[in-house]
Amino acid sequence: MKHYLFLHWQSARIALVKILRQPVGSLLSLAMLSVAMALPLSLYLTVMSVQDWVGKLTATPQITLFMEQSAEEADIAAVGSALKHHPRVKGYTFVSKKQALTDLEKRNGLNGLTEGLDANPLPDAFVVTPTSLEPKQLELLQKELSGLPMVEEAQFDASWAKRLYGMVDLGKHLTLFLALALGVALVLITHNTIRMQILARRDEIEVSKLIGATDSFIRRPFLYHALWQGLLAGLVAWGLTSWLVAVANPAIAEFAQLYNEQVELRGLAPLELALVLAGAVLLAMLGARLAADHHLRRVSAS
Amino acid sequence: MIQFDQVTKRYPGGIDALKNLSFGIETGEMVFLAGHSGAGKSTLLKLISGLERATTGNVMVSGHNLSKLRRSQLPFVRQHIGVVFQDHKILFDRNVFDNVMLPLDIIGFDRREAARRVRAALDKVGLLGKEKVMPIRLSGGEQQRLCIARAVVHRPAVLIADEPSANLDRAYALDIMELFKSFHQVGVTVLISAHDETLMEDYGRRILRLKEGQFTA
Numbered sequence: 001m002k003h004y005l006f007l008h009w010q011s012a013r014i015a016l017v018k019i020l021r022q023p024v025g026s027l028l029s030l031a032m033l034s035v036a037m038a039l040p041l042s043l044y045l046t047v048m049s050v051q052d053w054v055g056k057l058t059a060t061p062q063i064t065l066f067m068e069q070s071a072e073e074a075d076i077a078a079v080g081s082a083l084k085h086h087p088r089v090k091g092y093t094f095v096s097k098k099q100a101l102t103d104l105e106k107r108n109g110l111n112g113l114t115e116g117l118d119a120n121p122l123p124d125a126f127v128v129t130p131t132s133l134e135p136k137q138l139e140l141l142q143k144e145l146s147g148l149p150m151v152e153e154a155q156f157d158a159s160w161a162k163r164l165y166g167m168v169d170l171g172k173h174l175t176l177f178l179a180l181a182l183g184v185a186l187v188l189i190t191h192n193t194i195r196m197q198i199l200a201r202r203d204e205i206e207v208s209k210l211i212g213a214t215d216s217f218i219r220r221p222f223l224y225h226a227l228w229q230g231l232l233a234g235l236v237a238w239g240l241t242s243w244l245v246a247v248a249n250p251a252i253a254e255f256a257q258l259y260n261e262q263v264e265l266r267g268l269a270p271l272e273l274a275l276v277l278a279g280a281v282l283l284a285m286l287g288a289r290l291a292a293d294h295h296l297r298r299v300s301a302s
Numbered sequence: 303m304i305q306f307d308q309v310t311k312r313y314p315g316g317i318d319a320l321k322n323l324s325f326g327i328e329t330g331e332m333v334f335l336a337g338h339s340g341a342g343k344s345t346l347l348k349l350i351s352g353l354e355r356a357t358t359g360n361v362m363v364s365g366h367n368l369s370k371l372r373r374s375q376l377p378f379v380r381q382h383i384g385v386v387f388q389d390h391k392i393l394f395d396r397n398v399f400d401n402v403m404l405p406l407d408i409i410g411f412d413r414r415e416a417a418r419r420v421r422a423a424l425d426k427v428g429l430l431g432k433e434k435v436m437p438i439r440l441s442g443g444e445q446q447r448l449c450i451a452r453a454v455v456h457r458p459a460v461l462i463a464d465e466p467s468a469n470l471d472r473a474y475a476l477d478i479m480e481l482f483k484s485f486h487q488v489g490v491t492v493l494i495s496a497h498d499e500t501l502m503e504d505y506g507r508r509i510l511r512l513k514e515g516q517f518t519a
């Protein structure tokens with residue numbers, strides 16, 4: 001057993017040395033493979049980061065009720081008491097049209113904004129915090145509240161976040177599709193690399209078969225070559241995406257600052273990295289195995 | 303050690319290269335196989351080393367019936383036989399040492415023990431000083447010795463040589479024959495083919511004469 005492992009280790013080492021000895025050829029296919037892998041990886045990280053951020057946004061959803069312009073004190077009091085006794089409303093704050101205008105002027109540093117206007121154009125509003133965070137429940141509550149008398153509109157603050165969720169979903173599908181397509185590309189690229197190697201080593205394979213090499217012995221160096229290629233490509237792709245995240249993050253943070261938000265692209269978690277490397281290695285070895293099976297049959301010895 | 307039982311080999315295209323052959327070779331025997339070009343010598347040797355399979359009949363080699371063995375088992379039969387190929391099958395992309403190392407790599411020898419055995423085999427055939435030389439720089443006789451070293455490096459019980467003295471002048475051919483005799487003397491079963499019978503006659507060994515796939519007297 002120890003001897004068997006030693007033989008495998010020997011094949012693995014020789015295969016790695018061979019890769020390192022042909023820097024140009026190896027680098028080309030390595031570059032091709034790692035860029036192919038970096039694409040879906042970057043997209044994946046972007047989508048996951050956006051999903052995290054949207055998740056945080058919708059963690060404390062609020063519904064804003066805008067009263068009609070003609071609403072009177074009594075109407076406002078009626079809505080207030082309806083909210084107070086509603087089982088699915090956790091709490092609410094009232095923002096009068098006057099307060100809203102002051103806030104607006106203060107926030108924008110514009111005094112006398114409405115001097116030219118006959119009346120305050122802003123409505124009275126309630127900001128409602130619901131008990132349930134479940135999207136279906138929120139929607140129901142929003143509909144119900146918009147039906148209260150003299151309520152013009154019930155706006156669900158996170159409704160655009162829901163739209164973002166939809167986009168995240170789309171992004172996930174896109175990532176999956178891209179990952180599949182590039183997985184196939186990975187298999188094809190290694191298939192081609194190994195095919196060329198087999199052709200270049202025809203004589204050696206033929207003679208080895210003549211003097212008793214088993215198919216697995218002949219396949220072994222090619223499989224190890226593919227293993228290293230997959231692993232190295234995976235590591236380089238990881239490096240590329242990490243670099244991308246590091247470069248993009250300051251710009252994204254600055255942009256998000258404008259909206260008082262904190263958005264950050266995250267890197268690959270250790271488990272994700274392990275899965276990516278394992279996947280790359282398996283796909284590369286699959287390509288090598290297919291190439292070997294196809295071409296070794298053609299080198300005749302028996 | 304080797305037993306043919308009513309063996310026929312028909313190649314695709316309908317040529318019967320061997321017709322209903324039966325014979326045996328004892329362990330430790332040294333036997334010659336004679337016949338003109340196209341008589342079926344190479345075919346007979348390939349059946350023993352598992353490179354071709356009998357169309358009908360049984361081929362037994364050291365207790366294994368090759369006709370009944372699964373194809374995936376044949377490599378292991380080959381690993382126990384040493385073969386000197388008619389067309390040498392030398393690898394010209396590596397030096398003498400690495401050529402002789404190949405069978406040991408395939409069997410899976412420990413590297414240090416393997417290197418020792420390669421040097422012993424090269425010493426035996428008189429190429430020890432040339433282990434780092436590329437085969438293209440060797441003379442025809444030296445290339446033949448290289449093939450022999452590769453065939454015996456894993457110390458097989460059976461050694462098969464397909465026309466090893468072809469294209470060599472007589473003095474060199476006799477040297478090669480002496481080499482085979484020395485393997486026979488340490489107990490290896492040796493089977494050598496040649497189309498030139500004069501080389502064999504001096505040795506007083508059994509000669510199997512093939513003509514159109516059948517033995518002649």
Ligand SMILES: Nc1ncnc2c1ncn2[C@@H]1O[C@H](COP(=O)(O)OP(=O)(O)O)[C@@H](O)[C@H]1O
Pocket residue numbers: 313314315317318319337338339340341342343344345346
């Ligand atoms: N692979 C093959 N396919 C078809 N016919 C073959 C093949 N190998 C040998 N033969 C034929 O079988 C006969 C015996 O060939 P061979 O065993 O090579 O003879 P020898 O080695 O004595 O010259 C010849 O007629 C040859 O043409």
Ligand SMILES: [Mg+2]
Pocket residue numbers: 343344345388464
């Ligand atoms: Mg022949």
